[in-house]
Amino acid sequence: MNTISDRARVARHRTPLNRSQIAGFWGAWAGWTLDGMDSFIYALVLTPALTELLPRSGYAATPANVGLAGSILFALFLVGWGLSFIWGPLADRFGRTKVLAGTIFTFAIFTGLSALSQNVWELAIFRFIAGVGIGGEWALAGTYVAEAWPEDRRKMGAGYLQTGYYAGFFLAAALNYTIGVHYGWRAMFLTGAVPVFVAILILLRVKEPEKWQKAEPNAVRSRPLREILGPVYRRRTWVACALLTIAIIGLWAGAVYEPSAVIQLATRAGMGKADAIRTASIATGLLSISTVLGCLALPPLAERIGRKKTLAIYFAGMAVAIAGSFGWSFYMPNGLVPFIAWLCVLGFFGGNFALFSLWLPEQFETRVRATAFAFCTSFGRFVGAGVNFLLGAAVLHMHTLGIPVALTALAFVVGLFIIPFAPETKGEVLPQ
Incomplete structure (x- = not known):
């Protein structure tokens, strides 16, 4: 009989972690945290940075131009992620650790350089290269934890790892609430150079x-990209691509435009500029905390009902939350509080990314x-870049932020029809 005491006894007898596994996890987690912080810094400082840089580049800093330029720059950032x-x-x-350190070093250096931008073109170049580094961190951190941690711990390890990204959102919000408000957007980008020290720690x-x-000997002889697109792995590769595309479109649409939406709602409610920015930071913090909770709740649920059913629940939750926040409460006369409440729901189900950290390593052998x-x-991320550009154009054309973002909820509805084609790996060990 599977009682609570039985489960507690099993938990007490899990394989202990050695010093390298602990240090490796915290290095990967810290890198992923600072990765999330770096990614969200851009969303938080988008308006003040472009307001200063657009006139220096020969363009008026109108709300429409800021919105369009912000979408184009973020699309370039996502292209960097794609590369x-x-x-x-x-x-x-x-090897995992050497290349993981390289990804962290890349995004840290070029985020710091973003603080020196004198026009939008320089900012675009720095954010593009930073995106190349940021995009590689998740793949390397997730692969490392899956392979380094014992089989009886790696599933929760995936959930723990994914909390780092959203802890980074919270950290970015806290920095914006303190440093950003008082010292401006350049100081915010300078804080993004801190991960260099994490990269050095991982290497050493x-x-x-x-x-x-x-x-390793098999990895040297194999052609991994050709293999994952070959007959053995082709179906699961493309299904995983489709599901991740949907997750990226929905989460980034909500997360990137969330601060701007809160600032608009706060301004509409009569707040001044500084108070509106602080409110956006608080809302981002709540979004981050909710997502961390979603990440922690996901691995036990995936172990109990399976990977596919768990993802279906999270995708359905994302569809409802995006529609409820950007499609409904954003247009209410006093919509600030309801919008922030919906953000908490959006954040929890945004924890669906933890499933990919758990599920993707289970679908492929070590050499690939x-x-x-x-x-x-x-x-x-390539597809997300295109969708983000279309979102920016839609915002410019419709003269509103809410409806274009709310329409991304439809992507999660499509995802519910794709999930059945994915392999169910519940109960299987990580393949060698």
Whole structure:
């Protein structure tokens, strides 16, 4: 009989983690946290940065131009994310920890350089290259934790790892509430250079996973990109690409436009500029906390009812939350409080990304795992870049933020019809 005491006894006898596994996890988690912080810094400082840089580039800083330029720059950032698939084959060939450190170093340096931008073109270049580094971090961190942690711990490890990204959202909001309000957008970008120290820590303190060391001779001889697109893996590769594309479209549409939406609602409610920015930071913090809770709740649910049913629940929740926040409460006469309440729901179900950290490594063998993870996540970012550009154009054309973003809820409805084509890996061990 599976009682609570039985489960507690099993939990007490889980395989202990050694020093390298602990250090490796915290290095990956910290990198993913600072990755999330870096990604969200742009959303938080979008308006003040472009308001200053557009006139220097020969354009008026009108709300329409700020919105369009912001969407174009973010689309370029997502293209950089998409190009991050280059890190996967490198990690399968040269090792997880070395390449993970390289991704962190790349995004940290170019985020710091964004603070020196003198026009929108320089900012676009720096954000593009930072995107290449940021995009590779998730694939490498997820692959490392899946391979380095014992089988009886790796599933919760995926949930713990994913909380880092949204802890980064919270950290970005806290920095914006303090540093951003008082010292401006350039100081915010400078804080993004901090991850350099995490990269150095990973290089010096963390060993390669044993699974990769055992598979290394095969990794040298294999052509991982060709293999994941070959007959053995083709179906699961493209299904994973489709599901990740949907997750990226929906989450980024909501997360990127959330601060701007809150600022608009706060201004409509009579708040001054500084108070509106602080309110946006508080709302982002609540969104982040809710997403962390969603990440922690996901692995036990996935173990109980399976990966596919869990993703279906989270996708359905995202569809309802996006429609409720941007499609309904954004247009209420006093919509600020209801909008923030819906953001908490949006945040919880945005934890669906934790499932991919758990599920993707289970679908591919060690010699191609990092390549598969990086390819599937990168594909979604390319499509997300195009959708984000269309969103910006729709906002400009419709002269409203809510409806274009609310329409991204339809992507999750489509996702519900794709999920049945994915493999169910509940109860299976990580393939060698």
